[in-house]
Amino acid sequence: MKTYQPITPEIIDKLKAITGPSYVKTDRDILLQYQTDYETNPAMFRVPEAAVLPANAEEISQIVKLANEYDFPITVRGGGTSLAAGAIPVCGGLVLSMERLNKIIELNEEGMYMTVEAGVRTIDMQNEAKKVGLLYAGDPSSAESCLIGGNLATNAGGLRAVRYGVTRDQVYSLEIVTPTGDIVECGRILKKCSTGYDLEQLIIGSEGTLGIITKVTVKLIPLPPYRIDVLAIYTDPKKALYMVPKLLKAGVDPTSVEYMDNSYVRDTADYCQYSDMPHYEDGIYVIITVETFREDELDAKMDTVCTICEESGAVEVLEADDRIWNMRRNVQTSCEMISKVFLTDDVVVPVHKIASTIEKIMEIGENYPFQVKINAHIGDGNLHIVLCKMDMSDGEWNKNVEEFHQQVYAYAYSVGGRLAGEHGIGAKKLKYMEQFTPQGELKVMKTIKRAMDPNLILNPGKVIDA
Ligand SMILES: Cc1cc2nc3c(=O)[nH]c(=O)nc-3n(C[C@H](O)[C@H](O)[C@H](O)COP(=O)(O)OP(=O)(O)OC[C@H]3O[C@@H](n4cnc5c(N)ncnc54)[C@H](O)[C@@H]3O)c2cc1C
Structure with missing residues (x-):
């Protein structure tokens, strides 16, 4: 992986000039809050060198340009509910928190859409739409704590996907700051469009590696009574x-x-x-x-x-x-009662293969000393496997988890599945992405990443090893 330059006092001064001094954090106590997301394994934690809380896309654009000039990495953070270690700054550098971009800009009843800044909580959008008899259909279980930008970045699924689809199905358009600092609007409020590449769909699910999402326009639909x-x-x-x-x-x-x-x-x-x-x-x-x-x-x-x-x-x-x-x-939270360290996995298979896949996973699990728990969005082929470490030693845990995963992922791919249905790859599955993704597909992904982010500034160590 690439080695970056440290964040120097000179860079801190420049960040403060962009956002105002109180929105640049360097105290260790505060930075510790950003060392992990929902990852529970301390071996994966990483404290950033600084954190910044910008107010708008213009400030983010300047920060990204600074990162390119001084060669430090940026990890975007939404609600920090990632289950794939996606919001952990694995290469150090700067954490960029979206929490101040929290305005609902417009709810248009006639056009049935809502435009929001990327730091708005998902549940606030759901509630705002409900007040006027409309539905925002994106619905991850974490809706009370995750932010819409994070939902787009991970292409979150959730509890209503069988009927309404996942986050990417709810989006008309989005605004991003590109990895080199341009502000670009992708998509429009159109039912159909065949005008060039579908950039908004490329950004959705890219886990903060191809752009920082700053504004989103989502579709609303009539709320069934x-x-x-x-x-x-x-x-x-x-x-x-x-x-x-x-x-x-x-x-x-x-x-x-x-x-x-x-x-x-x-x-x-x-x-x-x-x-x-x-x-x-x-x-x-x-x-x-x-x-x-x-x-x-x-x-x-x-x-x-x-x-x-x-x-x-x-x-x-x-x-x-x-x-x-x-x-x-x-x-998810109930697992904390069982084991301080637990691992949540997210595998997707064709819907008609979910029954045989769960049976196979339970069979594989019988050979291991950890507890294997399964909950699943069975209507859309997406299953979550939780492994509880209990009082196992680190060495035993790592060896068993690795063996278990190799068998589960190999089976999922053999029936046409993929490594993640809704949580993303993050840092957690980076090596499996290299191992299981067909070479042609991986090559195209790496080409896109290098073309859009030539200095590898945005969220390095996630999704693909570029
Ligand atoms: C209790 C619980 C239940 C959950 N249930 C579900 C569920 O039902 N369905 C589901 O899909 N997921 C679920 N998740 C996982 C998680 O909530 C989702 O992945 C969610 O979309 C992450 O949003 P966030 O705002 O917390 O993002 P973060 O965790 O902060 O970040 C996630 C990733 O997105 C990137 N990112 C965040 N914001 C932006 C942005 N504005 N621009 C670019 N990149 C960005 C980050 O860099 C990181 O890579 C659950 C998690 C928990 C803890």
Whole structure:
């Protein structure tokens, strides 16, 4: 990896001249806050040399030009909820926090779009749209703490992707500061466009390596007024998993189809202090959400969902209350109760391969001493595997995790899957990206990165080894 120049007092003075002195941080106590995101393994932490909190795209542009001139790296930070070590400044240098770009600029009801600065929290956008009967459909479980720029950078998925798609499906246009400091608008508020390269889609999912997203215009859609959450409980994972294709073919167009294995049912119920969850001891939960614009349509779809779940072997099917979503949103945090260090993985496979993939992963997991927990967006082929270190030694943990991953990723690729469905590659999967990505694809990605960021300033050590 490239060696960069240190951030000198001269550079600090120049940064202060751009943003004002109080927005440049060099105190170690403050910098420690930026040494990690949601990564729990201290071996991956890295304290930056400085942090900066710019107010707008113009200031960011000047900072990026300074980084090119003095050769120091920049790691952009949104809400710091990355599960791929994406916001860790692995090469040191400067952390650039987006927290001050937090204005909702326009909500246009007639045009059904919203323009915001990139540091607005996802939940604030959802709530703003809801006030006028519209829906912003991007919905990662971390919506209360992540920022929209981070969602675009990682192409976040989440809980409604089965029906509405992922973040890239919600975006009309965005503004970026390029790796050399230009401010560029990509995309427009158009339903269709075939005018040159699709730059906004190239930036979405690039994890801060091809541009700093400063402004976003997202699509809004009518908010369906009727909604029901069904909880189907199984005791046999196979029966739960093989129900999904039947559900997807039945025409109910579910918004969410979420899977929690029994360890998650128990851990999240304990974490949320719900003592009377049904089938706490042996249940596997599948949460199915259906939304409609008419009440009778909701009733009909609810009947279909219940019939499919019962016929596929559910031991209980009931209308779920809010506790289910609270449990589902806390799958990640509940792991903190189990183990100080745990590893969250994110693999995607074709939807029709998710059942066999989960079965295979459970089979692989039986050969290892750590606890393997699985929750999945089973309606879109995306599964999260959590490994808990417990009291294992670092050496044993690293060896076992590596072996486990090699088998899981090899299997995922053998069925047409990929390393990440929504969390991104970050620093965590950089080496697997090199190993598993077909050479032709990797070459094109590296060519794009080097062409756009010739000095490798933006988020080095992430996604690809350029
Ligand atoms: C409890 C929990 C639940 C989660 N649930 C989901 C889920 O359901 N679905 C899902 O997809 N993810 C989920 N995540 C992962 C995470 O929330 C997402 O990846 C989210 O999109 C990250 O946003 P952020 O603002 O926190 O970005 P950060 O963590 O700060 O950064 C993530 C990456 O994006 C880059 N970046 C951030 N902002 C910008 C910007 N403005 N311009 C360019 N690059 C930028 C960073 O450099 C980094 O590489 C979850 C995480 C947690 C902790």
